[in-house]
Amino acid sequence: DTGVSQNPRHKITKRGQNVTFRCDPISEHNRLYWYRQTLGQGPEFLTYFQNEAQLEKSRLLSDRFSAERPKGSFSTLEIQRTEQGDSAMYLCASSPQTSTDTQYFGPGTRLTVL
């Protein structure tokens, strides 16, 4: 049984470029979460999927951010026209839809916007 995987692990991009990150959850976990973590802070919730439905988006998720989970399995997070303030660790977590729906995290994608 593999854990949550995220790709790429690191991404360096120039301001104004678009970037896309991928998250593969633990198989059969139908809940998937994206968080963002900056240095010295705890993670902040970005968005949540139950199967393929995006059920909640944080106000942190500006119009430049979009997330999808087209078949209820892997998810992608795209940032358009990146800004230096987007530099952060982007974390993905998945959980089963049970009473013990603990979230398990992937290794994260560290984004650096130059």
Added chain:
Amino acid sequence: AQKVTQAQTEISVVEKEDVTLDCVYETRDTTYYLFWYKQPPSGELVFLIRRNSFDEQNEISGRYSWNFQKSTSSFNFTITASQVVDSAVYFCALSGPAGNNRKLIWGLGTSLAVNP
């Protein structure tokens, strides 16, 4: 509104010392869940424990123990006989009732350094 406070930003101990990490939470929900995660230097968040609001029993797992007190809205974490491998940032987190979006609300974390 939900909030988690970890007042200790950094703690430094010598190996084999016991150390307690504090966590205080705020919520209006009567049913909620509390978590502790460990984030070692590699960056990946590792789940340690989950506790629901109706279960106030303390829990022990090896050198780790957790003290949940609803009366003081606290969920403290103690490491007994600390080891260098315990060096990490530890986060306390809170989520709402089952059935809703179970997004986690996080504290700022406590950075623990265990020195040989």
